[in-house]
Amino acid sequence: MEKDVFCSIIAGDIPSTRLQEDNSFVAIKDIHPKAQHHYLIIPKKHIESIDDVENSDRDLMGDMVLFAQQCAKTLNLEGYKLLVNVGEKGGQEVPHIHLHLLGGEFYR
Numbered sequence: 001m002e003k004d005v006f007c008s009i010i011a012g013d014i015p016s017t018r019l020q021e022d023n024s025f026v027a028i029k030d031i032h033p034k035a036q037h038h039y040l041i042i043p044k045k046h047i048e049s050i051d052d053v054e055n056s057d058r059d060l061m062g063d064m065v066l067f068a069q070q071c072a073k074t075l076n077l078e079g080y081k082l083l084v085n086v087g088e089k090g091g092q093e094v095p096h097i098h099l100h101l102l103g104g105e106f107y108r
Helices: 004-009 056-074
Strands: 019-023 027-028 034-041 080-083 099-106
Touching: 004 027, 004 034, 019 056, 027 056, 027 080, 034 056, 056 080
Parallel strands: none
Antiparallel strands: 019 027, 027 034, 034 099, 080 099
């Protein structure tokens, strides 16, 4: 399997603006933000998309939402959106599952 850009960011090969990180996830600032606060929650385990999630990934998926919640608290967001794009036709640009955390003013 070829290393995708998120695997390279996780490995530290590509610089990123990190908000938070733990053993399972990293939250980085989106380089093409759609809102005042736009971060990508990326699991360190490589899974291409929601379509590739298996039963064994249940805890990881739940933990990803809880990690996003922690990030929102770190940013002092009173409200926010969580978004997952699935597949190229669903707007997914990187073949590595990730959760968009958007808050504050939204851009057009």
